[in-house]
Amino acid sequence: MRGAVFECAVRTTCSLTTDEVGRVTSSAPLSVSSVDRLQMARDAFHVPxxxxxxxxxxxxxxxxxxxDATLGGGGHAEALLRAIPGVRLLGIxxxxxxxxxxxRRLEPYGSRVRVIDATFADLRDVREREADFxxxxxxxxxxxxxxVSSHQLDDGRRGFSLRVDAPLDMxxxxxxxxxxxxxxxxxDEESLRALLARHGEGRFARAIAASIVTRRPRTTFELIDAVERVVPPAHRRRGHVATRTFQxxxxxxxxxEFQLREGLAAALDVLDLDGVLVVIAYHSGEDRVVKDVLAEAASGGCRCPVELGCVCGAVHRVSVVKASAMMASPDEVARNPRSRSARLRVARKIVP
Ligand SMILES: C[S@@+](CC[C@H](N)C(=O)[O-])C[C@H]1O[C@@H](n2cnc3c(N)ncnc32)[C@H](O)[C@@H]1O
Incomplete structure (x- = not known):
């Protein structure tokens, strides 16, 4: 994980599995220590x-x-259900x-919740499929x-973690x-180079791609080794040298990339009038796509001079609630280092 505070939270709770979250949830009444254990297990899965x-x-x-199109550990979902008694939540x-x-976490909210297997690119189909809800x-x-959630990143078996040697699944x-x-x-080497360059590997993209294609690593540690061999220590940035390659x-x-573009387009279709779309991105490429898609939906492709107002008949589907992305406060970053890279953008649908 990306920092001392969360590392510590994970280490103190790493013996609690998803199963145990369920077991703690269903034991009633909860003692103070089991409430603490439950909170710790939830935090270990993912802190919203x-x-x-x-x-x-x-x-x-x-x-x-x-x-909630990205349920993860259900942290945001639970907060929404608790804060807004009049809503029902479809979790994906x-x-x-x-x-x-x-x-398990949302069980206490009963029929107000439905959790389904889908991707957010499928949101239009989901709306039809879940018509009964x-x-x-x-x-x-x-x-x-x-x-990805902290749980996915930290679970050594899944191949996302830089800290555990495991088959590269991801x-x-x-x-x-x-x-x-x-x-x-x-x-092929050129496709890999282009991919790494898009993810910020800059001048080392070519060397890393060549090293990976030569070695064709099958485990996380073999992949790290392929990257470390060609990026000299003096040129390594803050954080792990292989972070961008893994990402x-x-x-x-x-x-x-496809999921994000499709998911945003589908979300804007599925929302009803006055509905809000809230998106949190964690790297600059992702945030740029969100920003551009929302700006395009807001302008409707209109290029009329500002002084004239829109005279071209473009459909302005959303209003972008804040021009710049919102970021976590220093306090939140100290409590949850994962929030450091978060960029939140919001749009409100203004036509049916
Ligand atoms: C950052 S976590 C969400 C954490 C969540 N908000 C919480 O409070 O626990 C992202 C989650 O989205 C899921 N996810 C990522 N891409 C997805 C997609 N295209 N469709 C559906 N789920 C996706 C991941 O599996 C992961 O569980």
């Missing part, structure tokens, strides 16, 4: 980022359905472990908290798609 900022955009939406995650953890209720808000949904080791076994491969394995 920018929680009060997210809530501030949802509390005004009114009764209806909100979609492509990771079966996240769905299981969230189902949504009914005639308006979709008031959609949350997309992108990337699939958020391990039941589908191609794992990272197979991608690495097949990818680039994870994005490729999970088709995250």
């Amino acid at each position: 980022v920018l929680e009060s900022e997210v809530l501030s955009y949802f509390v005004t939406v009114g009764d209806g359905v909100v979609v 995650d492509r990771d079966p472990e996240a769905r299981e953890a969230s189902r 949504i009914g005639a209720a308006p979709v008031r808000g959609i949350l997309m908290d992108l990337g 699939r958020m949904d391990p039941s589908t798609g191609i794992d990272a080791a197979s991608v690495i076994a097949q990818i 680039a491969l994870r994005v490729l394995v999970n088709d995250e």
Whole structure:
């Protein structure tokens, strides 16, 4: 993990598995120590980022359905259900472990919650498929908290972690798609170089791509070794030397670039009038896509001079609630280092 505070929280709770979260949840009445254990287990799964900022955009939406399109450990979802008694929540995650953890955590909210297996690129289909849950209720808000959860990053078996030697899998949904080791076994050097360059590897993208293609690593530590061999210590940035390579491969394995563009477009279609779309991104490429897609939906492609106002008939589908991205306070970053890179953007749908 990315920093001392969370490292410490994880280490003190690492013996609690998802199973134990469920067991602690169902033991009633809870003693103080089991409440503490439950909170610690939840925090070990994932500490929700920018929680009060997210809530501030949802509390005004009114009764209806909100979609948490990236449930993770269910932290944001639970906060939404607690803060807004008039909403029901449709929760989506492509990771079966996240769905299981969230189902248990959100059990006390009964029929107000439905947790389903889908990706956010499928949001239009989901709206039709889950018509019995949504009914005639308006979709008031959609949350997309992108990337991977702390649980996915820290679980040594999944191949996301730089700290544990494991087969390179990296699939958020391990039941589908191609794992990272197979991608690495097949990818050509130029495609890999371009991918690494897009993820900020800059001048070392070519050397790292060549090293990976020569060695075709199958485990996390073999991949780290392939990167370390070609990036001299004097040129290493803050953080782990292989972080960007891991991130680039994870994005490729999970088709995250397609998922993000499709997911944003689908979310804007699925939202009802006055509904809010809240998106949290964790790297600059991802945030740029969010910013551009929302700006395009706000302008409708209109290029009329500001002095004239819009005379071209473009449809301005959303209003962007804040021009610049919102970031975590220093206090939150100190409590949860993962929040350091978070960028939150919000848009409100202004046409049906
Ligand atoms: C940052 S975590 C969300 C954490 C959550 N907000 C919480 O409070 O615990 C991101 C989650 O989104 C899921 N995810 C990522 N991309 C997805 C996609 N395209 N469709 C559905 N789920 C996705 C991941 O499996 C992961 O569990």
